[in-house]
Amino acid sequence: MKRSMMQKRKIILIAILAVVLFLTIVFPYSILSVYPAVQVKIDTAEQQKYNEDFAVLRSLFEGRMGQPDHVVTYSISVLLLYQMEWLTEANHHMWRSDWEPLLTNVQSVKKELIRLSLQEDNFSDEAKVYLQQMIEAIMEIEGTVLQHTNGHTRKHIETSLRNLHSDIATSLNLYVQFWQTYYAK
Incomplete structure (x- = not known):
């Protein structure tokens, strides 16, 4: 017994x-x-395109740093978001603690873009459209990051990270187009 x-x-x-x-x-x-970490699995071609777009934005920014205007000034926080390691490096791992800085950066970018949009007297109609699309994209990204909770499965988090990376890449492309349109005048 x-x-x-x-x-x-x-x-x-x-x-x-x-x-x-x-x-x-x-x-x-x-x-x-x-x-406790989730690998960020991004397609190689998509990762390369992101890094190319980021290099374009960084070169545009560096080219204007000597003569800063309001677009350059408001773009500092945008660059901080886009240069996060999990976005620029292949095979990066996302830890639970990485979500808070991501949310902080996204919210900072949202605030700066809204402030920048208040300067719209200086923007062409095309630049206004890109900026508006960028603000909408960042607000959607913020919503996605806010929905992140500890109760998700590894597979769900991996899918969310791929989608989030893609959304941020789209917003990066919009911001590059905004810069190119704004400074083409």
């Missing part, structure tokens, strides 16, 4: 440990997680 009771306890303990281990692998941001 005691032997069967001990075997039942061992089986229950093993089952509990197996369930806990399974859950910590499936839910990477849980407290007991064995693998």
